[in-house]
Amino acid sequence: MSGSLLFQSLVLGVLLGGLNALLAAGLTLYFGVMRVVMIAHSAFLILAAYLAWYFNQQTGLDPLLSLFVTVPLFFVVGIGMQRLLITRLRPATLTMMSVLLTFAIALFIEGMIGFVWSGTQRRIQLPYSGSNIEFFGARIAVVKLIAFGLAAVSLALLYVILKKSRFGQALRATIQHPEAAKLVGVKTDRIAGLGFGLGLATAAVGGTALSLDATIYPSLHWHWIGPLMAIIVVGGLGSIPGTAIAAMVLGIGQSLLQVEIGTTWAQTLFYVALFGTLMLRPQGFFGGRLAQRF
């Protein structure tokens, strides 16, 4: 591998890692707060991507503007989903049954997208989709940079909310010890609902970021859910910083491996990492204190 190719791949890996971190953030939040395995997360990503595409198609405006609609919409849908569906599952079988329930939701969303917009593959045509800027000899696509920026801002915001706000404290208390949180007066049910809404709001941002530089079709979400699950397990379930680090490490790893050993093998990296994590350190590698519980 030549030096310039190595550097270019590294840059691409960092960009990919950033996007992966954003896409996986919601997933780790649901699991941390509610022990819910949310298979439909990637379906919501694709739904957000379709909404961004449809918005652009109808208005001709930049798809990023659709965030003003989709983020609040997804937040409300998330709260609704948690209050109406997830809370009805019995706590003893919550994790397992949540897989089945959200699997059904994923199928429903996929079917609905296909019904409304057909199975035709779509792509948002942006005037700057092929543009790039030079960065020490490497090329950075403008759309990838925007997606990375969105990821950085949303993750930072998410981190600040969790660390600094009262809601964040209550959410973290609910994550760490729901019974104790309830005893000291935290309304854990309400907090869990808001947490789910927050997770789905990240899906709106992630899906829109994805739509800038991807060809989308209804069943695309199945390609994402596996790697995203791997990222949150490696990062330590429930930990946002852990997820971000794992996403970055795996993104860079995949990017470098693709050049060296080819795409087919590089794709197995996520599953090798998942397997290794479950064997060696089931609580995840970068989770820190929060994840120690699993």
Add this chain to the structure above:
Amino acid sequence: MFKLSRRGLGLAATLSASALVLTACSGDSGGGGSDDKIVIGISLPLTGDFSEPGKGVQRGYEVWAEMINDDGGLLGREVELKILDDQSNADRVVQDYEALIAQEQVDLVFGPFSTRLVVPSARVASEYGMLFVEPAGAATEVFEQGFENLFYAAPAIADDHYNHLAEHILALPEGERPQTVAVAAMDDPFAQGTAYGLRDQLAEAGLDIVVDEVYPPNTTDFSSIAAKINDSDADVVIGGTQYQDAVNLIVALQQLDYHPQLAAFSTAPTNPEFPQAIGSQTEGILSPTGYTPDASYPSNVAFVETYTEIHGNPPSEDEANAFTTGQVVAAAVEAVGCAEQGDCQQQLIDWLRENEVETVVGPLSWDAEGRPQSAHLIQQYVDGEIKIVLPADAAEAEFVFPKPAW
């Protein structure tokens, strides 16, 4: 329990009895050739995985039948199509052709859609000694089964799609000829077949293959492959692609400011969605295609006109290949002068082995395994529109080389 299952049994018996009666009735009124119609049996994937192209093939067959009946029929007899739905299922397609040939006693059969269904149904047709012309099934494996009755009704199998382009590149004067080639192909027999056909011809002529990548069908991120191609600075990039991977790869290459002298991708560029996805940056992109409604073959002009009248839009490749199937069989029937099961089928097969047929995709002839002996047309985006550029005698526009920056 016992009572229930007996009731179930009774119901099943009634149902199958009535089904038998029904088939018997339809057999009397429709088939057999007793009323001097030529009945053609077809099974198509009208539901299931391949239903979209399956319905396209159905439209093609029906327009063919309509046109030939308006023209006085085959051998002066009216043509009737008997189309069954195999639900994209390889077991069903076998049952369907068994039923059509043995019970319905159809005079002729046409092939279904997709390699997966063509191979099992060709086997049935072969057991009954029937001529089997098929509109879909370009993968190499179709022609490696030893069928002696099979003919593929399209210009070329996957490996030959780029033949005109290879010829043109190799005919360029030494100084202008590209030197290095980058190949990226999906792990899929059709997509790889197209790319490797061109790759191997160029490699044989001494061009350097500097990148040769394979990616799984579910790949969504093409930036690393693009980075590798960009780093090699290859003169030519060949994509063995379907739709979404071609679009993603092209955009990833553009994002790296890679500008090859020649860029060829299978399938995607001929898709009407393609320019919408890529935008104004399609200039110079090449693609092989088996069919264009603009081709000036006399039968094509009539076909496009009638088809557009009926359906409101011009036919695409699936419809055209189905229509071609009809033309090929019709040519054999008219030449030999018969259309029924038995000895006649072998005469039809023998005639097709030795003769060339004029069709909507140009003149077709076949080798001993049923491979068509032509090549695909090469199309290129010229001034924002996709036009035929090769071969020279069919060209609508000048071949642009080297490709302008995208």
